[in-house]
Amino acid sequence: MNKVKVGIVGLGRLGKQHAENIAFRIPNAELTAVCSIVEKEIAEVQKNWGIKYGYTDYDEMLENKELDAIFISSPSSFHCEQIEKALKAEFHVFSEKPLGLYLNEAEKVAKVVNECRDKQVFMLGFMRRYDKSYVYAKEKIEEGAIGKPILIRCYGLDPTSAIGSFLKFAKNNYSGGLFLDMAIHDLDLARWYLGSEAERVWAIGDSYEYPEFKEINDAETGVALVKFKNGAMGIFVADRNCAHGYHIETEIIGTRGTLRIGTIPEKNLVTVFDHTGAIRECSEGFLERFEQAYLSEVEEFINCIIEKSQPKVTVEDGVNSTALAYACKESFETGKLITL
Amino acid sequence: MNKVKVGIVGLGRLGKQHAENIAFRIPNAELTAVCSIVEKEIAEVQKNWGIKYGYTDYDEMLENKELDAIFISSPSSFHCEQIEKALKAEFHVFSEKPLGLYLNEAEKVAKVVNECRDKQVFMLGFMRRYDKSYVYAKEKIEEGAIGKPILIRCYGLDPTSAIGSFLKFAKNNYSGGLFLDMAIHDLDLARWYLGSEAERVWAIGDSYEYPEFKEINDAETGVALVKFKNGAMGIFVADRNCAHGYHIETEIIGTRGTLRIGTIPEKNLVTVFDHTGAIRECSEGFLERFEQAYLSEVEEFINCIIEKSQPKVTVEDGVNSTALAYACKESFETGKLITL
Amino acid sequence: MNKVKVGIVGLGRLGKQHAENIAFRIPNAELTAVCSIVEKEIAEVQKNWGIKYGYTDYDEMLENKELDAIFISSPSSFHCEQIEKALKAEFHVFSEKPLGLYLNEAEKVAKVVNECRDKQVFMLGFMRRYDKSYVYAKEKIEEGAIGKPILIRCYGLDPTSAIGSFLKFAKNNYSGGLFLDMAIHDLDLARWYLGSEAERVWAIGDSYEYPEFKEINDAETGVALVKFKNGAMGIFVADRNCAHGYHIETEIIGTRGTLRIGTIPEKNLVTVFDHTGAIRECSEGFLERFEQAYLSEVEEFINCIIEKSQPKVTVEDGVNSTALAYACKESFETGKLITL
Amino acid sequence: MNKVKVGIVGLGRLGKQHAENIAFRIPNAELTAVCSIVEKEIAEVQKNWGIKYGYTDYDEMLENKELDAIFISSPSSFHCEQIEKALKAEFHVFSEKPLGLYLNEAEKVAKVVNECRDKQVFMLGFMRRYDKSYVYAKEKIEEGAIGKPILIRCYGLDPTSAIGSFLKFAKNNYSGGLFLDMAIHDLDLARWYLGSEAERVWAIGDSYEYPEFKEINDAETGVALVKFKNGAMGIFVADRNCAHGYHIETEIIGTRGTLRIGTIPEKNLVTVFDHTGAIRECSEGFLERFEQAYLSEVEEFINCIIEKSQPKVTVEDGVNSTALAYACKESFETGKLITL
Structure with a gap:
């Protein structure tokens, strides 16, 4: 072709x-x-x-x-x-x-x-499903390295430096809010790693430093706790105001071990030692952190076209992640427990 | 004297x-x-x-x-x-x-x-309030190093190796369950660092590897999400089955920075490199991890007697932490949102 | 074009x-x-x-x-x-x-x-001069982040898993030995970061686990200590028998701060927690560690051809690094201090 | 008694x-x-x-x-x-x-x-022989965890903040210089971990930021490379001008694994995340880093008196470490290779 x-x-x-x-x-x-x-x-x-x-x-x-x-x-x-x-x-x-x-x-x-x-x-x-570290974690789980996954904790924290441009954008374009816009990657990952769909959710959040989020009915920082159908649990933290940079961290706790991806959102392999201490500088944004994943997902798409196959991410992944994000949003807005 | x-x-x-x-x-x-x-x-x-x-x-x-x-x-x-x-x-x-x-x-x-x-x-x-690292974090917060604390995440994970003796004990003595027995330290810490009392809580959990926990109406692993009166949020993970050891980790996210205590529950300052990779061995139990804190709290108690003063930890800290732990337990048992 | x-x-x-x-x-x-x-x-x-x-x-x-x-x-x-x-x-x-x-x-x-x-x-x-982390360190130094560089420590450690194929190759092809073949990258980096040429060197080494190295007049592990013309110092460790993988680590100590590149030769961003402890798995070989650098150096070469310019790495870098590697080799073989 | x-x-x-x-x-x-x-x-x-x-x-x-x-x-x-x-x-x-x-x-x-x-x-x-981490490393080696130790790297770096008081002291009291005063602990540790005595040494060093060290015939920073009688090697870095604090790091490379003690001289278990990145603050001085060891060595001394035994550290450890330190000093002063 x-x-x-x-x-x-x-x-x-x-x-x-x-x-x-x-x-x-x-x-x-x-x-x-x-x-x-x-x-x-x-x-x-x-x-x-x-x-x-x-x-x-x-x-x-x-x-x-x-x-x-x-x-x-x-x-x-x-x-x-x-x-x-x-x-x-x-x-x-x-x-x-x-x-x-x-x-x-x-x-x-x-x-x-x-x-x-x-x-x-x-x-x-x-794209996170195409990031080398996330792929590696998936393989580890499938090999049984941590037993059965029972708890996933996901942090999706955007850098404080991006707040200005986000607020400007969000005032004119409905982004869907913190859970549909930011947490959606993590909700998808949780479904992927746990192999189960969400059952019940409680989500809370607020605007702590930037009242503008409240004005657009959104949250600066939010947390959702989710019970999945297979009994596993999920903790999701989404945040627009992370002082140290773009912090994407995922932890999967299993019955026999635990995996953490990106405990520190290291920019590169350099440690700087100065009067402050030993410093790992942090990733500044999604294009820096997921450079490889953004390329790999497109390679997969093009290869699927050439080889007449379908990618591993399906449209149902999109539907179910959106359903869960929407439930988080509803819980955050109403203060109630939501059953999916 | x-x-x-x-x-x-x-x-x-x-x-x-x-x-x-x-x-x-x-x-x-x-x-x-x-x-x-x-x-x-x-x-x-x-x-x-x-x-x-x-x-x-x-x-x-x-x-x-x-x-x-x-x-x-x-x-x-x-x-x-x-x-x-x-x-x-x-x-x-x-x-x-x-x-x-x-x-x-x-x-x-x-x-x-x-x-x-x-x-x-x-x-x-x-005793954690007397641990050097926890004290240091408190000082940092009071200096304003992280702005206003808005989210605390606490892990209290007991080692798998201790499950046998715990189950034996718990069958004959009512321990209060995961939240009153294990999470109580974290609930106290949250109140201490956030400077606020809990308002609402949802707690979930289950027995994943050891059905004996279910038999005594307890959970092997549990998570509570708490909204505090001042708007701050708390995530509490308590677990009896941690493969890598005794893992006590606390994170305080503020509007301007974040503190993490015990990200890896390092046993000591040694890193072992072998065919497995670069390994930080982990703390085996509370006596190992909090050796210094257990000593320091007793020093404080004895000094208070000699100097006729009262310790910083008050009986109200005990009452309020128990009230919150009890609300977690109730939520876990009923599946409902509990308002304190 | x-x-x-x-x-x-x-x-x-x-x-x-x-x-x-x-x-x-x-x-x-x-x-x-x-x-x-x-x-x-x-x-x-x-x-x-x-x-x-x-x-x-x-x-x-x-x-x-x-x-x-x-x-x-x-x-x-x-x-x-x-x-x-x-x-x-x-x-x-x-x-x-x-x-x-x-x-x-x-x-x-x-x-x-x-x-x-x-x-x-x-x-x-x-290629290391094109690795993102090495480039970042160079920029930091030029910004004055660590004052004047006075000591560089370089580890170039090949994985134990590669010993078999190396020995097979080295018996038929003269590789130049540990310093010319392995340490050459580090010797070049030292010249680059310190901005000076070597003056005197003492190198030692031996075969500790694999006597085959002695048979081909080479060393399994070697160390060179170098005094540079501007007064700075260099420590170079080269090794063919690194149990935990391919470990390339470089430290530049300056009068006001220090940089370390690759303190732990992390394979990716995953930390595995199991009964062993908290494990960072390690890089397996040069193609894994320097994937990006191998690509970037070729981009530079092709761009130079198109733009009719010359790359930053010059033939003199090659000559002087070879001269220093040769002095290390001579010192290792004779046991003497060598002046360049 | x-x-x-x-x-x-x-x-x-x-x-x-x-x-x-x-x-x-x-x-x-x-x-x-x-x-x-x-x-x-x-x-x-x-x-x-x-x-x-x-x-x-x-x-x-x-x-x-x-x-x-x-x-x-x-x-x-x-x-x-x-x-x-x-x-x-x-x-x-x-x-x-x-x-x-x-x-x-x-x-x-x-x-x-x-x-x-x-x-x-x-x-x-x-006292380092009584520090928990150093003791743990010794046990690991004796268990065979890293095979045969072949290379030890020791950093003994005093904080920049202590330079003033050191120079004041050293002008009136002969300290013995960098190798006898600072490196002596590391030279002893090397003998302890390697189980061998030094054979040849080359030491270099200079005053880079503080010419006062030259005035008292001492070095601000020095490095010694030592060949031991059993073939093992030692790298010793001693420094009076460490910007990030009191940095004592020891690495023992064996034929089957490696141990590092104090890779980062962490002050405590707190990681601070702010706009700078993820920061591990560092130990400020020997009393902070070795608090436990200074107590444990005295316990050992008192117990020996009570139990009529002799401590594991012998006077020969003192003599031989002094001999090696003296050889480093001589090499640094003359520029020559010294055979012990």
Whole structure:
């Protein structure tokens, strides 16, 4: 097969990283079209990287039959609609998380995905499942290294330095809130590692330093405690105000051992010793921490297209993670225990 | 003042450690009497350490007016009654945690403590407050190093190696269960670091590897999520089945920084490198981990008697921690959200 | 400019990794020819990756004027001759370390490199200079984070698991010995970080577990202590028998602070807790540890060709590192202090 | 036996710590006399701690036959003479390291120690041998955990904060220099762990930030490389200018594994996360790092007196460590390789 020709929608920070990976680091893919509502972004990318097509209108891009696959990294509220349109136009589709901001739209899109399953590849951007350390932990668990997993603890902490841009974005775009936007990766990971779906949840949270979160009905920091159907438990901490950087930590406690991934969100292998002490500097953001995973997930998507297979992350992973995130959100908003 | 003459009741693992500290490591104290229902324990300690008096009957010991202070390290269900008797007999009293297994008995004893307050010292064995690392964290917080504390996460994990002896003990003595027996230290620490009392709690847990826990209506592993009155949050994990040892870890997340105490429960400063990797061996039990704290708390108690002051840990700390532990237990047993 | 067309000689472990990187991960390069004395290796690579030309004779490959650049990853004893030939045939040249096994041949080849400097790119494979952590440390030093560097300590420890294949190789191919073959990277790094050349050296070492090293006049483990011209000091430990894996650690002590790179040769971000303790598993070999650096150095080489510039690593770095390695070797063999 | 009555000479930082330990933390010992040339120090200690006798003259103290044992923590240049006098006056003797500043005086005193061996206890203050982590490492080695030890690396780094007081002291008192004063503990440890004596040494060093060290013919930072008689190797780094604190690190590399003690000189179990990163604060000085060891060695000394045995550290350990330190010093001063 020839190179897979890709059109991408959304050229924000992550969208641009995906675009760059497709253009320069995936030998079997070619970035053929870019789409954004910001004309300057299109012009820049087309010029610098020599991209053939540029669109400000998503529907127009879908009419370009030179393309094989569509990459969606637009704001979350557009995902469901754009996925459905692209699938119906017979493209392979990669969409950033979350699948959707509401359970019913997620379920609706899942139906479409499953109808196209025989001919088209659909993949959701749960990139952590492609991070070397997370993959290693999964293998360890499957080898039985920690017995049966009974408790997972997940930290998804965004750096304080990113608060300004997040608040600016969130005032104009409904992000879904802390649990749908931030914790969604962790909720998916918990399902993956525990091999079970959530049953009951209690979530709490508040705005502690930045009252702006309260103004948009969101939380600065939140915690959810989840009981899973197989009896296992999950603790989820999501936070927008982490002083030391981008801290993604996951712990899986089993009956015979425990795994921790990213106990300290080390930037690299350097330890600095000065009058402060022994310092491990920390990761600054998701593009730094998950550079390898963002590349590997796209490799998987392109390979699936070439080899006519489906990725390990399924649309049901998207639906169920969204359902759990939504339950967390509801519990946080009502103060009640929620049964899924 | 002359040496403080101490009588101790209970010569189990911890009781014996207290006895040894009083006998040999506190210059201003003298171990004058020991009391236990196990005659052999008394005989052994009296002979090896040259202790003047031995009793199998607690009331009899209280009649010995040569004594200045009573140390209580008997099973938890005896604490309240023994504290009350010793106070009424005009002794200074040190009692192991928890203050009591039921809220009403804890409140009753608190009343007695407060009535004797002018003349007698009362102290509860929340030894972690005397551990160097915990004290250091408290100072850091008070200096403002992490801004305002908003989330505390506490792990109290007992080693798998201790399960056998615990189950044997728990079948004959009501321990109060996982939250009153194990988590009580963490609940006290949370109140201390957050400077607030609990408002609502949801607790879950189960028996995963050892069905015996279910048989005694207890949990092998449990998690409680707590909302505090000042808006802060607490996560408490208690566990009887920790493969790698005795793992006590506490994390305090603030608006400007975070502190972690005991991320890895390091046995000492040695790292072993072998074909397995780079290994930090872990602490085996509470006597190993808190050796210094167990000594320091007794020094504080004896100093308070000599200097006619009261320790920083108050009986209200005991009452409120018991109330919170009891709420966790109730939530775990009923599955409901509990408001304190 | 079009893609840089590369021919590579040597398809051992590292050679094959270079070949794969050029073929699949460097968008501006194309792997056009492979050369090896092992016909099977050529056939395999040509078939699997679709490589146009295959040679068993190096001179023959140099006659292929379709090529722009030659990559040398043959055994060390061939480097000097192959570099010289390729340069004289007007190709750009990348050579694996060391530049040469003897100082005079290294100096001779340096002369040729410098004569071709205006038209041809020459680069030596000191890949650590392209590793993110090493680059970060260099930047820190240049920012003044540790004051003036006064002592560097370098560990270059090969895993015990690789001893068998090394001894098999070394019996048939003169590797140059522990200091020229293993320590050469560290000697180069020391010069880079300290900004000075070596003055005096004492080196010792022995065979402790594997007498075969003595039989080939080499050491299993060796240590060199070096005084540099600017007064700084260097400690170099090279070892073929490291039980816990591939351990590359570098420490730079300055007058105001210290940097350590790779204190523990962590395989990934996972910590495993089991009955053994808290375990960081270790890196297994150079391809695992330096995956990113091996790719980045080739990117630099290809970019230099395209942009008509020269890489930061110069042929003098090769000559001087070889001179120092040779002095270590001489000191180890004679037991004397050697002045450079 | 009754309590061992101790007289101490020298009330500097360490002397005072010893005095306090004897007075308050060793139940079988009694601090009966203190001796110092500083009258104020005597008065203070006598008054605050209720010590019976105070002397400004050492010989006078030795006439007090109420005493059982003499503790020597005066400046190093007095050790040999004071040890000899105390032994001849029939006291048990504990002396701080080093045994002596010159090999001949050390050998002379060793002779006296051996003559008194049957009746009197002599012990040298190599306290690291009593530190829990060092003891643990020794046990591991004896169990065969790392195979045969072949390389030891020792860091003895004093904090920058202590330079002022050291330079002030060293201008008036001959300390013996970096190797005899600082590295002596490490040289002893190396002999202990390797089970062998030194054969050849090369030592280098310089003054990098503080020219005052050169003025007193000493080094700010020095490194010695030592070949031992059994083929093992030793690397010794001694430094007066460590920005991050008091850094004592020891690594023992064996044929089957490696042990590291104090990789990071952690102050306690707290990790601080702030905008700087994840910080382990460091130990500030020897009294903080070796608090437990300083107490344990005195316990051993007192127990030896009571049980009529001899401590594991012998006077030969003192002689041989001094001989090696002296060889390091000579090599540093002459630039030559020294054979012992």
